[in-house]
Amino acid sequence: MRWSNCAGRCTSCSARSRHASRDESPEPRDALATPFTKDVMAEPLPRDFRFPAVKPYMGATDPRDHLSRYKAVMMMTGVNDAIMCRGFCTTLDGQTQDWFGFLPGESIATFAVLTKKFMSHFAGSIQRRKQFANLCYLKQHKSETLTEYLSKWKKEAMGVTNFDERSAIPFFTNNLRSGPFHSDLVQNEQKTYTKLMDRATRYANAEVAEKRKKEEEEGQSRGDRAPQPQEDRRPPRSRRDWGPRLALLRHLIPLTQPMSVILDHAEDMGIVSFPEECLKISPKADPKKYCRFHQQRGHDTDECMVLKRQIEELIQREYLGQYVKRSGQDHAKGPDNAQKKRDGTGPSTSAQRKRELGQLTEDE
Structure with a gap:
C-alpha cells in the first residue's frame, strides 16, 4: 500500500515510467x-x-x-x-x-x-528511353561523314528500348545519303545487323583513308607548281633611276623668304623632317651661329644647305608654293642675287624650264 501511494515519486516508479516512454518513441x-x-x-x-x-x-x-x-x-x-x-x-x-x-x-x-x-x-x-521507331528518323546530314553518322547511330541504338536487329537493317540503309556505300548496300543486302555494322565500319575507314590520301596528293601537286626562284636578269638600274634626285645647288628654286621663315611655316604644317643625327662640326665653324634645323651651332639656319634641299623637295611635291620666286618678283631679291643676275651667273631660263620638265642631262 505504501508503494501504491507514492504517486510516481519513488525510484522504481520513475524507472518504469522511463522504460514505458522509450517503448512508445519511434526508435x-x-x-x-x-x-x-x-x-x-x-x-x-x-x-x-x-x-x-x-x-x-x-x-x-x-x-x-x-x-x-x-x-x-x-x-x-x-x-x-x-x-x-x-x-x-x-x-x-x-x-x-x-x-x-x-x-x-x-x-x-x-x-x-x-x-x-x-x-x-x-x-x-528511371530514365525514359527512346522508342525503337525513333531510329527511322535518324538521317545522315549532308555535311556528315560516314564515320560521324555511324558513331551517332550506334549511340542512339544503345539507348532505345526493344531494339530489333532485323528491322534496324532497312532503317540504317534508308537513312544513308546517296553515294557509293548506299548503292552497295542496295545491291548487296546484308543478312544480319552484325554484318551491316562491320561493312559500314570498313567503308568508313576507307573513306577516311581516301580523304587523307587525296589531301596528301593535292599538297604534293601544289608543291610541284610552286614558282621556283629565278635569277634576276633585268638590266642594272641606271643612276637616273636611283630614287628622287635633288637638283644641284646652283639650280635650286629661288625663294621669296629666308629659309628660317619657311622652316617655321613648314614646322607648323607638320611637313618638315628634322635630321636625327647632328652634323660633324668643322674646326673652322663659327660657334656664334646656330642652326635651328640641325639644333646645333656652327652655321646659320638661312645658310643650311641640307634645309635648302628639303625645302626644294617640298616645293617639288607641291608644298610651300607661296615662297617660290616668280618672274617679276624683286622684293625678296638681295644684292647678291642682283649681282648674279647682272653677271649672268644665275640659272638661265632654259635650265630652269628643263628642270621643271625633268629634261636635265647628267652634266646639267
Whole structure:
C-alpha cells in the first residue's frame, strides 16, 4: 500500500515510467533485423566465397542499370537465389540503405520479390528511353561523314528500348545519303545487323583513308607548281633611276623668304623632317651661329644647305608654293642675287624650264 501511494515519486516508479516512454518513441530497428525469411538467412555461403565489388546505388540514377550490373557480377560467382538476396543489401547506400532497413521482417523470400520492391520504390529515377521507331528518323546530314553518322547511330541504338536487329537493317540503309556505300548496300543486302555494322565500319575507314590520301596528293601537286626562284636578269638600274634626285645647288628654286621663315611655316604644317643625327662640326665653324634645323651651332639656319634641299623637295611635291620666286618678283631679291643676275651667273631660263620638265642631262 505504501508503494501504491507514492504517486510516481519513488525510484522504481520513475524507472518504469522511463522504460514505458522509450517503448512508445519511434526508435530505429535492431541492426540485426532483416526483411528476409528464415530460409533465406539459413542458406550457407559457398566455401571460399568473396563478394565482388559493386558500385553502391544512391537512388539518383536509373535503378535498372544498377540491377543489371549486380546480376552480371553475381552471375560469375555462381551463387543461388538466397545469396543473391543477402548480397544485394551490401550494394545500397544513403537513402537506399534507409529504404532497405524499413522493409517488413520476413517479407522477402526470393530475389524476384526483392527486385520488384526495389524497382517500385525507385521508379521515379528511371530514365525514359527512346522508342525503337525513333531510329527511322535518324538521317545522315549532308555535311556528315560516314564515320560521324555511324558513331551517332550506334549511340542512339544503345539507348532505345526493344531494339530489333532485323528491322534496324532497312532503317540504317534508308537513312544513308546517296553515294557509293548506299548503292552497295542496295545491291548487296546484308543478312544480319552484325554484318551491316562491320561493312559500314570498313567503308568508313576507307573513306577516311581516301580523304587523307587525296589531301596528301593535292599538297604534293601544289608543291610541284610552286614558282621556283629565278635569277634576276633585268638590266642594272641606271643612276637616273636611283630614287628622287635633288637638283644641284646652283639650280635650286629661288625663294621669296629666308629659309628660317619657311622652316617655321613648314614646322607648323607638320611637313618638315628634322635630321636625327647632328652634323660633324668643322674646326673652322663659327660657334656664334646656330642652326635651328640641325639644333646645333656652327652655321646659320638661312645658310643650311641640307634645309635648302628639303625645302626644294617640298616645293617639288607641291608644298610651300607661296615662297617660290616668280618672274617679276624683286622684293625678296638681295644684292647678291642682283649681282648674279647682272653677271649672268644665275640659272638661265632654259635650265630652269628643263628642270621643271625633268629634261636635265647628267652634266646639267
